Amino acid sequence: MSAIEVRAEGTQESPSAVDSGQGFVEVTAVVEHWRIEVGWWRVAPERPVRRDYWRVLLQDDSCLDLRFELASRSWSRERSWG
Amino acid sequence: MSRPKSPTRLACFTFPHLALVLALRAHPELKGEPVLVGGQGPGGQQVVVAASPAAWAKGVRPSQEWRRAQVICPMAVRLDVDPTAMAELRQLARLALASCSPLVEWGDDASAYVDLAGSDPLRPEEGSRAAHCGRALQEVLGATPSVGVGPSRFSAWVAAQMAVPGRVRLVPEGKAAEFLATWPVTALPLPPEVGDRLIQFGLRTCGDCAAITLVDLQRQFGPDGILLHRLCRGLDSARIDPWREPPPCGVRRVLAGGVEDSESLRFGAAELARGLAEELSRQGRAAGRIRLVLRGEGGPRLPSPADQQVWWGEVAPPAPLATADELLGPLLSLFGRSRPLTPVTVVELQAFDLVAPPVSQVGLWQGRAADREVVQRAVDRLHDRFGKGLVWRVEVRPGHPGDVPEERFVWSSR
Amino acid sequence: MEESGGAQLHPDPVQKFKRVVPVSSELAWREQGDPAQPEVGALALALSSLNFRYGPGAVHTGAPPLLQGLATGVDSLDNITGCRGLPKGRISRLAEGSSPGAFELGLALAAVVSRSAAVAIVDFTLSLDPGNVEAYGGELDNCWLVRPRRPEEGWAAARALAKVGVALCLLVAQDWSRLTPSAAPAALLTALSEGGCAGLVLGGRLIPAALKERICLELKCWRLNWALAHGDVCGLRLEAQVSRSHLGAPGASCRLQLNFPRPYQLWVGLGELEELTEGEELGVELLRVSGGSGR
Numbered sequence: 001m002s003a004i005e006v007r008a009e010g011t012q013e014s015p016s017a018v019d020s021g022q023g024f025v026e027v028t029a030v031v032e033h034w035r036i037e038v039g040w041w042r043v044a045p046e047r048p049v050r051r052d053y054w055r056v057l058l059q060d061d062s063c064l065d066l067r068f069e070l071a072s073r074s075w076s077r078e079r080s081w082g
Numbered sequence: 083m084s085r086p087k088s089p090t091r092l093a094c095f096t097f098p099h100l101a102l103v104l105a106l107r108a109h110p111e112l113k114g115e116p117v118l119v120g121g122q123g124p125g126g127q128q129v130v131v132a133a134s135p136a137a138w139a140k141g142v143r144p145s146q147e148w149r150r151a152q153v154i155c156p157m158a159v160r161l162d163v164d165p166t167a168m169a170e171l172r173q174l175a176r177l178a179l180a181s182c183s184p185l186v187e188w189g190d191d192a193s194a195y196v197d198l199a200g201s202d203p204l205r206p207e208e209g210s211r212a213a214h215c216g217r218a219l220q221e222v223l224g225a226t227p228s229v230g231v232g233p234s235r236f237s238a239w240v241a242a243q244m245a246v247p248g249r250v251r252l253v254p255e256g257k258a259a260e261f262l263a264t265w266p267v268t269a270l271p272l273p274p275e276v277g278d279r280l281i282q283f284g285l286r287t288c289g290d291c292a293a294i295t296l297v298d299l300q301r302q303f304g305p306d307g308i309l310l311h312r313l314c315r316g317l318d319s320a321r322i323d324p325w326r327e328p329p330p331c332g333v334r335r336v337l338a339g340g341v342e343d344s345e346s347l348r349f350g351a352a353e354l355a356r357g358l359a360e361e362l363s364r365q366g367r368a369a370g371r372i373r374l375v376l377r378g379e380g381g382p383r384l385p386s387p388a389d390q391q392v393w394w395g396e397v398a399p400p401a402p403l404a405t406a407d408e409l410l411g412p413l414l415s416l417f418g419r420s421r422p423l424t425p426v427t428v429v430e431l432q433a434f435d436l437v438a439p440p441v442s443q444v445g446l447w448q449g450r451a452a453d454r455e456v457v458q459r460a461v462d463r464l465h466d467r468f469g470k471g472l473v474w475r476v477e478v479r480p481g482h483p484g485d486v487p488e489e490r491f492v493w494s495s496r
Numbered sequence: 497m498e499e500s501g502g503a504q505l506h507p508d509p510v511q512k513f514k515r516v517v518p519v520s521s522e523l524a525w526r527e528q529g530d531p532a533q534p535e536v537g538a539l540a541l542a543l544s545s546l547n548f549r550y551g552p553g554a555v556h557t558g559a560p561p562l563l564q565g566l567a568t569g570v571d572s573l574d575n576i577t578g579c580r581g582l583p584k585g586r587i588s589r590l591a592e593g594s595s596p597g598a599f600e601l602g603l604a605l606a607a608v609v610s611r612s613a614a615v616a617i618v619d620f621t622l623s624l625d626p627g628n629v630e631a632y633g634g635e636l637d638n639c640w641l642v643r644p645r646r647p648e649e650g651w652a653a654a655r656a657l658a659k660v661g662v663a664l665c666l667l668v669a670q671d672w673s674r675l676t677p678s679a680a681p682a683a684l685l686t687a688l689s690e691g692g693c694a695g696l697v698l699g700g701r702l703i704p705a706a707l708k709e710r711i712c713l714e715l716k717c718w719r720l721n722w723a724l725a726h727g728d729v730c731g732l733r734l735e736a737q738v739s740r741s742h743l744g745a746p747g748a749s750c751r752l753q754l755n756f757p758r759p760y761q762l763w764v765g766l767g768e769l770e771e772l773t774e775g776e777e778l779g780v781e782l783l784r785v786s787g788g789s790g791r
Contacts, residue, residue, distance in 0.1 A: 031724075036486060055729065063729050079625070079628075081600070082596055082597060082734075082754075456660045457660055457661075457662060460657055467652070471643070474643060475639075475640065
């Protein structure tokens, strides 16, 4: 998992382009989207886990799982498929 | 016609505790001062292993708890026991006594028994035989033992307690009861409550107890009464549990030309391990401790840390080692630690503390269990060489619901 | 690297080796006299260096000994390798084709093997997620993950674990040129032979010569298309082709389906790619790959 730059749009912050390292690549399809909210009982410095996951297909035919932390509003690459 | 059986005659040698001998060797300026040598007791707590006569006079006794000893004798110098040096000195002392008699029993690192039975044309008198053993022991320890000779263990021990260091006290045959008559009952090797009850009965010495019949003593004290009866009359056991020098177990390789690089020496580790494993297998034993000795040219037979021409190191793993596979890991770690100062010409691998090899039933139903052990041993060797954190096992965290991916697994490096 | 249409025929491997053997004129004269007798001297030296370089048994007289293969569990893949699986005692490689697929195939193979035997994964990238292996149905309990701080640690660990007989030793890196000490591949090959272990190299576009010449089997893999179901990418269809092999002529290929773990999957992991009938295709959308440029 590593930090990644993502352009998002819409009220749901849906990713529209992902930085592949050689420039932004368009998202051709959002395959799946789910949210995790767990650990509400945790106190600082641990925080509850609140994040969105997006499974996207890019224009270069790669399939990525992206993670968006709702608290810190940061994107990271969770998983590459294929 | 059968020859009459010669009466048993045991010699008991008492000397300063080995730990104290070593402490005073290392710090001769402490002679005459109160010195406490500490170590781990059977329960893992810190206890007094040995105390100098000055500390003894203050009331410190071996096996006392360390804190209590510090309270009793706060001015005492405190030193730690050196198990390796003690093991070496113990071995030398045993060998010294074994050179005088084949039947030697080592006591508690402060006493030893030797059976003086048999004949010695050079020393026909038992006193001279006992003195000869005492001199051999004195040469090794550097401390003068007290020697007592008697028909039984207890009588020989009491004689040694009464003897002056450097002298032999003889208990004539048939005179043991008379000799022990004035020995106080509180100094008998019995539970303290037995001694207290004897005092309450007005029985203060062995002579007083010897006048009581066996039946009465047994009625009052049970099995302790039987032992009391025998001790007071000098009729306790006259047998000793002889120590046998274990057959040497080791392998030795002479190298063609000196080798300076310890990395190059490691290449021979597998062969050494195989050789020692074969030797252990032949004896049906496993090694509790292994020692690697690297000798340079002209090195002496006996290694010592001060010797500049050899390097030696020991390792005592948690479980006894029997197979080449098991020996290889600790051996490689010894090679890794080695720092030979001169080119090495002889490599020796020795096994000590030989025990029966452990038995483990491996994977009767699951063949994979045996593989895992082998792989784990290889991983242990890698960790030894490169440090922990190289090879990891990953397990799913128990009870994890699977929501948060990074919390799903537990990583361990062992 | 662009994939050409047909298979490239390589010269017979034994002939190829003979050409590189430095045969002196004196030796050639002696061989002409009695070619059947293996001579002590330059020929024996050459044979032993070839066996050392390419693996024991690479050059031999008579019929070649059968090389054992580590079964992958997928018949079509086992059939193209030449030894019914990944060759034991040898190093194989999964190389990226025109589009990615080799990495996922490598992880899936590790997962398959881990279900029945020990697997060592030497992760020079320090970023491999063991969840990937578990996701393809692997048994993490049988996996030993090596994360070397220095390249020599990784190679030493691979040798040590191969020698004790793990079934598969998977080495993963992004740039092999900086991670491969010159003697490491030869030493690994010896260890693999000793332990009867299959070695598999994964990742990286280019590999150094010291490693390349010791690779017994190279499979080039590329993605055909995604398998979609219920609006989700549920699998990967890929093709694997033998691009280099010491065990037979290259060119054989097979198609595989790799099912990702999804709640609705009937099975997860590597399997045969079955050609779907028109009726069956209705349930599954196929997303065509369009001019894939790779990573």
